[in-house]
Amino acid sequence: MKDWTAVCSLDELPRLGARRVARARGMPVALFRTGDDRVFALLDRCPHKGGPLSQGIVYGDGVACPLHNQTISLADGHARAPDEGCTPTFACKLEDGRVWLDAEELAAKALDLQAPVAGPCAKAQA
Ligand code: FES
Numbered sequence: 395m396k397d398w399t400a401v402c403s404l405d406e407l408p409r410l411g412a413r414r415v416a417r418a419r420g421m422p423v424a425l426f427r428t429g430d431d432r433v434f435a436l437l438d439r440c441p442h443k444g445g446p447l448s449q450g451i452v453y454g455d456g457v458a459c460p461l462h463n464q465t466i467s468l469a470d471g472h473a474r475a476p477d478e479g480c481t482p483t484f485a486c487k488l489e490d491g492r493v494w495l496d497a498e499e500l501a502a503k504a505l506d507l508q509a510p511v512a513g514p515c516a517k518a519q520a
Contacts, residue, residue, distance in 0.1 A: 399497040401494065402415075403491055404431065404433070404488060407433065409431070411426075412424050412425060412426045412452065415500070419505055420504060421437055421439055421504070421507060422448070423435050423438060423500065424436050425486070426468050428454070429452075432455070432468075435486035436483055436484065437484070437504050439509070440461065440464065441466070441471070441473055442462055443461060444508075445459040445462070446460065455469055456474065464479075466481060
């Protein structure tokens with residue numbers, strides 16, 4: 395049996411948009427709301443090069459990553475062909491106008507995945 399935790403109301407999640415849920419450890423979870431008010435939760439990390447999916451464009455039941463425009467399925471986290479890769483999904487439900495996530499998954503899932511390093515990474519010249 396899952397230990398559900400309420401993270402926001404449906405009204406706080408924009409239609410065809412997203413918001414981030416911070417975790418005590420690990421990368422944030424991105425919540426998505428489709429045009430027909432379904433909700434999904436993915437790790438906020440594109441499987442391609444780690445782009446922030448929460449800043450992508452939601453259409454249908456997918457999100458287009460803001461970095462290189464790969465489309466990720468909100469239902470299973472898989473990149474749509476011809477692209478490859480998968481980002482972790484989180485159990486999510488909508489009940490009584492609130493969005494709920496599995497507390498155990500929030501605490502323990504995908505803690506090994508890191509945020510990408512942005513910007514120049516050149517080492518200082520001697
Ligand atoms: S990082 Fe998302 S498509 Fe490249």
